[in-house]
Amino acid sequence: MNEIFTARGSVLIAGVTVDGATVDIAVDETGAIAAIGKDARKTIDAEIIIDGSDRVAVPGLVNTHTHAAMSLLRGYADDMILQDWLSQKIWPLEAHLTGDDVYAGTRLACLEMIKSGTVAFNDMYFFMDRAAAAADEMGMRATFAYGFIDLGMEEKREAEIKATEALVAHITSLDNPRIRAAVGPHSVYTVSPEGLTWCAAFAEEQEIGIHVHLSETEKEVVDCVARFGKRPAYLLDECGCLTPRTVAAHCCWLDEAECRLLAERGVTASHNPASNMKLAVNRAMPYHWLRQYGANVALGTDGCSSNNNLDLMEEMKFAALLQKFAWNSPTLLPAGEAIAMATAAGARALGTGPGTLTVGAPADIVLLDARAVCNTPLFHPDSNAVYACNGGTVMTVLCQGRILMHEREVPGEEEIVREAAMTARSLVARAEESS
Ligand SMILES: O=c1[nH]cnc2c1ncn2[C@@H]1O[C@H](CO)[C@@H](O)[C@H]1O
Numbered sequence: 036m037n038e039i040f041t042a043r044g045s046v047l048i049a050g051v052t053v054d055g056a057t058v059d060i061a062v063d064e065t066g067a068i069a070a071i072g073k074d075a076r077k078t079i080d081a082e083i084i085i086d087g088s089d090r091v092a093v094p095g096l097v098n099t100h101t102h103a104a105m106s107l108l109r110g111y112a113d114d115m116i117l118q119d120w121l122s123q124k125i126w127p128l129e130a131h132l133t134g135d136d137v138y139a140g141t142r143l144a145c146l147e148m149i150k151s152g153t154v155a156f157n158d159m160y161f162f163m164d165r166a167a168a169a170a171d172e173m174g175m176r177a178t179f180a181y182g183f184i185d186l187g188m189e190e191k192r193e194a195e196i197k198a199t200e201a202l203v204a205h206i207t208s209l210d211n212p213r214i215r216a217a218v219g220p221h222s223v224y225t226v227s228p229e230g231l232t233w234c235a236a237f238a239e240e241q242e243i244g245i246h247v248h249l250s251e252t253e254k255e256v257v258d259c260v261a262r263f264g265k266r267p268a269y270l271l272d273e274c275g276c277l278t279p280r281t282v283a284a285h286c287c288w289l290d291e292a293e294c295r296l297l298a299e300r301g302v303t304a305s306h307n308p309a310s311n312m313k314l315a316v317n318r319a320m321p322y323h324w325l326r327q328y329g330a331n332v333a334l335g336t337d338g339c340s341s342n343n344n345l346d347l348m349e350e351m352k353f354a355a356l357l358q359k360f361a362w363n364s365p366t367l368l369p370a371g372e373a374i375a376m377a378t379a380a381g382a383r384a385l386g387t388g389p390g391t392l393t394v395g396a397p398a399d400i401v402l403l404d405a406r407a408v409c410n411t412p413l414f415h416p417d418s419n420a421v422y423a424c425n426g427g428t429v430m431t432v433l434c435q436g437r438i439l440m441h442e443r444e445v446p447g448e449e450e451i452v453r454e455a456a457m458t459a460r461s462l463v464a465r466a467e468e469s470s
């Protein structure tokens with residue numbers, strides 16, 4: 036293992052390209068960016084020096100919607116419609132999940148995210164205490180929500196309330212600034228208004244976020260209007276779920292008034308273009324309206340069984356291309372905006388700092404290979420990062436000043452992959468045995 040992973044202290048990234056200029060980035064021992072500029076090397080006596088000469092630095096990417104441990108289900112069930120996919124394939128398999136599975140799956144997901152430049156993620160799933168342990172060990176930032184699903188049944192609601200309370204108490208007890216909790220009402224079609232209202236009140240009491248799926252399909256909207264006489268965003272709002280700490284995933288079928296409502300409430304909309312295209316939800320998030328009304332729009336991959344990877348570099352390209360294609364506008368979502376979506380907007384959503392390379396910001400830094408084929412020629416680094424390159428261009432990743440990957444090496448990688456492959460096989464075998 037490279038000794039850089041065990042070294043602790045201040046870091047100097049020497050002579051790296053940022054916004055087209057060559058600068059130094061100095062990181063102090065608390066993990067914050069202390070100086071950035073032509074001669075920043077003079078400001079510190081760095082313990083660790085990283086040569087930035089063939090590198091482009093960008094802020095660490097933030098994945099605002101995923102189900103990390105679903106990495107175990109990658110390629111297990113593809114090419115289906117959403118309702119069938121969930122009810123016939125995914126949920127029956129998830130019924131056999133254990134905490135050990137979630138630990139192994141989340142470690143695999145963290146490895147994949149680090150290898151493609153992601154430093155923070157917003158997760159919704161089960162056995163989240165084990166997911167939190169995995170993310171902490173991998174050195175990432177993450178927010179964990181237990182996926183609250185009551186299907187309108189009071190008994191189930193009580194169980195979900197207990198599970199949510201237990202997770203939040205556990206995460207609070209960790210007292211780890213990188214690891215946070217949120218409340219995770221799954222969606223308006225799986226959670227009753229009573230459940231949604233409880234989730235909102237509990238999130239407010241605990242001063243934590245809410246993570247929810249919103250308007251993913253047209254069916255969700257039609258069914259919601261038929262059952263409750265209002266569209267999904269209004270139902271969530273009535274239950275108190277739309278807050279400045281809410282992340283709403285997908286948002287494909289929002290109408291213009293719902294976009295304005297999200298903006299007014301300060302909600303972050305998480306765009307998940309690859310999942311939306313794969314599941315053919317038949318409408319792209321109305322990004323133009325969300326932007327027009329000033330909503331925060333961030334980026335997410337969704338789980339590995341509807342994507343099928345966690346590469347946010349690819350997701351930036353999908354977002355830019357899908358928006359242009361769906362709304363017939365080649366000027367919509369330019370490269371710079373796609374990067375801001377994956378960085379600053381995500382950081383704002385999760386409260387992890389400004390998500391920029393600026394003095395005082397946490398040193399969440401990604402170094403891309405400037406000599407890679409996809410980065411040649413290097414006219415516009417943003418353009419190459421979004422349109423030409425993918426996660427394979429990521430060479431080095433820092434989170435809070437700690438080096439998680441260097442020269443594409445992540446400590447423990449082989450063991451993580453081996454364990455995840457074994458765990459996935461055994462999960463599927465258990466499910467098949469019982470069916
Ligand atoms: O695209 C999706 N739409 C709705 N539900 C999903 C999607 N992807 C994963 N899950 C499901 O959400 C729950 C999280 O706790 C899990 O049951 C997961 O399978």
Ligand SMILES: [Zn+2]
Pocket residue numbers: 100101102248284337338
């Ligand atoms: Zn999802």
